[in-house]
Amino acid sequence: MAHVVQTFLKNLQFMHKLDLSPLLKVTARLLDLHDSRRASGESPQYQSEDRPGLGDGRYLAMAQEVLDVLQVFGIASGDEYSTLSSIQQAVQERLKWAIDLDIEYVLNVLARPTELRLLHTDDEAPSHVIGDKETALVEKAAHVVEFRLSRVGKTALSIASDNMDIAYIEGDVTKLIRALDAGRLTSALGFVDRLLMQLRSEQLSLSALIEQTSGGRKARQDVFADLETHRETMRRTVVLIEEARLKVEALIRRDVPVEDDVPIGLIKAKIKELSGGVVRYGRELSRLAELSMHSAQSSVQAPSFRELAQQWVKTPPASNQVGLVLSIVGPVVASGIQPTGTDFTGLVKARVQQAALAQNIELDGFEVPPEDRFLEWLSLNQSTLEKRLQNGGVDLFAALREGLGEMDRNAALNCLVTALTAPDEWVNEPVQANLDRSLARSHVPGLEALTSSLTLKRASNEAREDSHDPL
Amino acid sequence: MTPYEMGRISSFLIKHRKLEDRADKRGLQREEKDLALVLREASIENIRDLEELMSGQGFSLITLNSFDVPGIGHGSRVYLLARRADSLCPLLDPGRLAERMDPSNGRATAAKIWFTQIWLIHLDLLYTQRDRGPHERHKWLDASFTRDMLEQSVREHINGHVRRLNPAELASSEVYEVLTSEKGADIARYTKRFLDLMCEGGMLDERSDGVYRQSLLSAVEIKENFDRTLAPLMVVGSDSPAAPQLATVSHTLLTRRDDNEEQGSEL
Numbered sequence: 001m002a003h004v005v006q007t008f009l010k011n012l013q014f015m016h017k018l019d020l021s022p023l024l025k026v027t028a029r030l031l032d033l034h035d036s037r038r039a040s041g042e043s044p045q046y047q048s049e050d051r052p053g054l055g056d057g058r059y060l061a062m063a064q065e066v067l068d069v070l071q072v073f074g075i076a077s078g079d080e081y082s083t084l085s086s087i088q089q090a091v092q093e094r095l096k097w098a099i100d101l102d103i104e105y106v107l108n109v110l111a112r113p114t115e116l117r118l119l120h121t122d123d124e125a126p127s128h129v130i131g132d133k134e135t136a137l138v139e140k141a142a143h144v145v146e147f148r149l150s151r152v153g154k155t156a157l158s159i160a161s162d163n164m165d166i167a168y169i170e171g172d173v174t175k176l177i178r179a180l181d182a183g184r185l186t187s188a189l190g191f192v193d194r195l196l197m198q199l200r201s202e203q204l205s206l207s208a209l210i211e212q213t214s215g216g217r218k219a220r221q222d223v224f225a226d227l228e229t230h231r232e233t234m235r236r237t238v239v240l241i242e243e244a245r246l247k248v249e250a251l252i253r254r255d256v257p258v259e260d261d262v263p264i265g266l267i268k269a270k271i272k273e274l275s276g277g278v279v280r281y282g283r284e285l286s287r288l289a290e291l292s293m294h295s296a297q298s299s300v301q302a303p304s305f306r307e308l309a310q311q312w313v314k315t316p317p318a319s320n321q322v323g324l325v326l327s328i329v330g331p332v333v334a335s336g337i338q339p340t341g342t343d344f345t346g347l348v349k350a351r352v353q354q355a356a357l358a359q360n361i362e363l364d365g366f367e368v369p370p371e372d373r374f375l376e377w378l379s380l381n382q383s384t385l386e387k388r389l390q391n392g393g394v395d396l397f398a399a400l401r402e403g404l405g406e407m408d409r410n411a412a413l414n415c416l417v418t419a420l421t422a423p424d425e426w427v428n429e430p431v432q433a434n435l436d437r438s439l440a441r442s443h444v445p446g447l448e449a450l451t452s453s454l455t456l457k458r459a460s461n462e463a464r465e466d467s468h469d470p471l
Numbered sequence: 472m473t474p475y476e477m478g479r480i481s482s483f484l485i486k487h488r489k490l491e492d493r494a495d496k497r498g499l500q501r502e503e504k505d506l507a508l509v510l511r512e513a514s515i516e517n518i519r520d521l522e523e524l525m526s527g528q529g530f531s532l533i534t535l536n537s538f539d540v541p542g543i544g545h546g547s548r549v550y551l552l553a554r555r556a557d558s559l560c561p562l563l564d565p566g567r568l569a570e571r572m573d574p575s576n577g578r579a580t581a582a583k584i585w586f587t588q589i590w591l592i593h594l595d596l597l598y599t600q601r602d603r604g605p606h607e608r609h610k611w612l613d614a615s616f617t618r619d620m621l622e623q624s625v626r627e628h629i630n631g632h633v634r635r636l637n638p639a640e641l642a643s644s645e646v647y648e649v650l651t652s653e654k655g656a657d658i659a660r661y662t663k664r665f666l667d668l669m670c671e672g673g674m675l676d677e678r679s680d681g682v683y684r685q686s687l688l689s690a691v692e693i694k695e696n697f698d699r700t701l702a703p704l705m706v707v708g709s710d711s712p713a714a715p716q717l718a719t720v721s722h723t724l725l726t727r728r729d730d731n732e733e734q735g736s737e738l
Contacts, residue, residue: 200545203538208609211694277538303705304599306624309591310632313646317704319580322587325700326568328556329692330590331672334486335564 018068020060023160034116062098062106065091067137070149071157081139081146107147110138166202167233169195169278173240176271180247185260185267192270199277206284213291227289234282241275374425377407377415382426385419389427393457396420400442400449411447420456430459472517476509481524484532484552485562488673488688492548510550525552529560533691542612542687553692556699572664584649585661586668592624593665594693597685605697611690618681622662629653 032046069090073082088103113136121127137153140146149157172195179188248268381404388394396416399405405413423431436453443449472480483506484490491499492507499507510518518534525532533551537543554560573582597614598605633650641647666683669675674689 196545200538204541204609207539208607211606211608212604214606280538302599302602302604303702305591305594306599306628308701308705309588309595309628312587312591313633313636313644313650314641316644316646319583321704322583325704326587326590327559327563328554328696328700329689330568331669331674332554332563333567333672334562 018064018071018157018160020064020067020156020160023156024060058097059102059106059109062091062095062103063110065094065098066103066106066110067149067153067157070138070147070153074149079148081141081144081148084145084147087147104145107138107140110153111136111140111147111150166198166281167230169199169237170233170240172198173237173244177240177244177247180244180251180267183251183260185262185264188267189262189270192267192274196270196274196277199274199281203277203281203284206281206288210284210288210291213288227285227292231282231285231289234278234285237278238275238282241271241278245271245275373407373412374415374418377412378419378426380407381419385426389431389456389458393455394420396451396454397440397442400444400451405442405444405449409445411444413444413447413449417454420454423456431456432459433457472509472513472521476506477517477521477524480506480510480521481528484525484530484550485528488552489686490550492550493544494546495544507548511548526555528562529555529558531555531695535687535691540609540611540687549687551688551691553688553695556696568668571668572661580645581649584646585657586665588628588646588650589621589625589662589665592628593621593669596620596624598693605693605701608690608694611685611687614690615678615682615684618662618666618683621666621683622658625658625662629658 032048066087069087070082073086073090074080084104084107087107088098088100091098091103113133116132116135117129118132119127120130134152136150137156138147139150139153141148172191176188176191176195179185179191245268248264248271252264252268384402384404385394385399388399399416399420400413405411405416407415419426420433423433434455434457436455438453439450440453441448441450479502480490483502487503490503490506490510492511493499496504513521518532522532530552531554533553535543535549535551537545537547543549554563568586569579569582572586573579593616596616597603601610601614603610603614629650633647636647638647638651666675666677670677670683673686675683676686678684
């Protein structure tokens with residue numbers, strides 16, 4: 001234990017300072033109500049404001065240190081009991097004025113359970129009072145004077161150290177993501193509700209600060225010192241919330257069966273609201289940063305309207321001037337004939353839907369144009385082409401003369417040129433095409449063509465070695 | 472949102488200046504509930520069209536939710552029609568002030584003087600006494616006072632300040648003349664009429680008998696328009712040595728008073 005005490009004392013300077021005052025504040029009035037002797041139906045006035053005690057706060061300060069010390073000892077020793085002397089030594093390192101007997105007294109009080117009488121209400125059964133004695137923050141070992149934190153004590157410290165600062169919002173969103181991962185929708189809803197409540201509260205505080213700053217009433221030094229850090233946190237939080245949103249989408253898409261009764265759509269809507277809220281909070285922080293750069297270095301008082309009233313007694317402003325002010329910020333009522341819904345109905349024409357043009361397509365009478373009938377043309381002329389290719393090659397002019405440029409008395413020049421320029425469609429052996437610059441005029445039905453000479457030949461061995469491209 | 476619905480919303484807002492979309496719907500009119508639903512389901516383009524329509528009539532359509540200002544529940548929205556300082560709305564009538572403040576005597580100037588003075592004292596209660604700047608909209612929930620407080624403040628202003636001024640120096644001030652000719656019951660009578668007018672105009676809400684609170688609409692309009700309405704007049708009236716030059720310029724720009732102007736046109 002001596003080693004633990006030494007380690008504790010060494011690390012004392014790095015430890016988070018425990019503050020029990022929030023716990024005390026939130027429970028003080030509740031305890032007053034618990035201890036109230038007022039009978040039902042008596043006067044609603046509350047008068048017993050006296051708080052017995054020395055009023056110097058010494059025992060509470062010692063209790064704070066005792067609990068903190070027990071927490072550290074418990075972590076180091078695995079919830080082992082700590083001796084009274086080690087606790088006294090550690091507390092006295094922090095509070096020089098604390099004497100041994102006082103510390104022991106505090107430990108004895110913290111270790112003593114007191115019974116609370118609570119009204120228990122069931123949905124169906126009649127309500128009844130139950131006694132709850134699980135109130136000791138410290139447990140005392142049997143037979144020896146040693147102490148450790150009780151379960152309630154740990155809960156108390158956990159509540160006291162729970163940081164609601166918006167700067168830690170990332171951690172809270174991460175908890176939300178983990179809850180969604182595990183399909184615990186009730187917990188997820190609790191997290192997102194708490195986040196929304198916290199964000200709303202922070203947003204309103206920020207708006208108040210902006211209003212004070214923009215009105216020139218707030219001092220510059222009152223603005224956040226670490227604005228940029230805050231903004232960065234919000235940017236990262238937006239990414240995390242997007243992750244949470246995707247988790248919800250995945251839950252909906254996969255239709256994962258969840259035991260909770262919480263509708264997933266509700267969580268989705270709240271996450272969307274949270275996302276918008278965080279984005280807006282980040283934007284408002286930027287606005288505050290901008291405003292604080294131009295704000296005065298010291299606070300100014302609110303303008304005095306009474307002084308203005310006094311001023312106007314001595315030097316009244318012009319009537320039209322006051323009339324203008326009152327017409328903008330004074331009370332007014334609607335007058336005359338106001339536009340109603342029906343006024344707009346005649347003015348705005350409803351959009352008329354255009355009748356769709358009927359399209360009558362008779363597939364029976366449709367003739368495929370010759371350029372789209374290459375395969376048909378090829379089946380008719382492939383044997384002729386292959387014969388020509390075996391006998392020296394296919395020449396465009398010669399083919400046109402033989403009538404290969406037409407089909408069913410229609411021009412089929414495209415088909416012929418396609419066959420000569422894309423021989424892979426019908427030739428299985430290597431071929432080469434020669435393009436001659438000489439031009440010749442040809443006649444095909446309905447078409448006067450001026451073409452250069454194009455000849456397709458079987459590829460020679462040299463040509464095969466020179467080029468892999470048949471054309 | 473159809474043009475017909477947009478017309479209904481426009482008409483409702485001009486008449487009431489506020490349209491609430493609340494989850495509990497208690498205290499809402501049937502028409503208000505229907506229109507709130509239309510607005511909630513309206514597209515961004517529709518809302519933009521409505522804003523432009525209202526802008527053309529001299530208003531700003533301001534939408535507030537629980538993240539904007541205290542006093543609006545989670546999931547609720549409030550649509551406010553705030554006047555714009557750069558354009559006057561022909562559909563609103565501020566001209567009934569004198570008639571309502573002094574219906575029997577018909578002394579329009581005296582009625583306006585009473586209204587203006589009580590109005591400034593009431594602003595003092597809502598802002599100055601609370602160390603609240605005109606831009607601090609968020610404090611509207613706490614901006615309340617009783618009729619007695621207002622009466623007492625007006626009485627202190629008249630007895631503690633106005634009556635102690637040197638009459639010789641204020642012979643030409645009709646404001647001085649009207650306030651010092653006050654008889655015992657005048658303050659209570661004018662204060663009551665003032666409060667009725669303010670409640671009717673949507674600037675104050677009567678919370679319970681004799682307890683009044685600034686409306687959200689009033690807080691929003693003061694925030695939006697203070698800099699272009701009252702602020703220049705306060706600079707003119709300021710005795711601080713820091714502002715004499717600006718005060719001189721503002722005075723010339725704002726008042727442009729003729730030396731021969733009749734006292735009856737003053738307040």
